[in-house]
Amino acid sequence: MVTAFNKPSSLIHEIQLEKIDDWNLFKFSEVLQLRMESLLEKKKADLLTPDEINELDAIGELDRIFTHINAMLAAQNAN
DSSP, X not given: OOOOOSSGGGGGGGEEEXXXXXXXXEEEOHHHHHHHHHHHHHHHTTXXXXXHHHXXXXXXXXXXXXXXXXXXXXXXXXX
């Protein structure tokens, strides 16, 4: 299980690079992906603790960063 975090950089050990076709894309480890899904389910049920809220915020920020970087890589590969 992933412990509570308040900075996206504290999740750096959960970052993976995956080759999809000719592209290398950043993604979460399976453990972090499952943790994010678990936290989102708890959020829907309004059951998150303050530490879990901080953890989900950090994971969400890292997800936005990955989405942006992967989009930039995809655009670069399209050219």
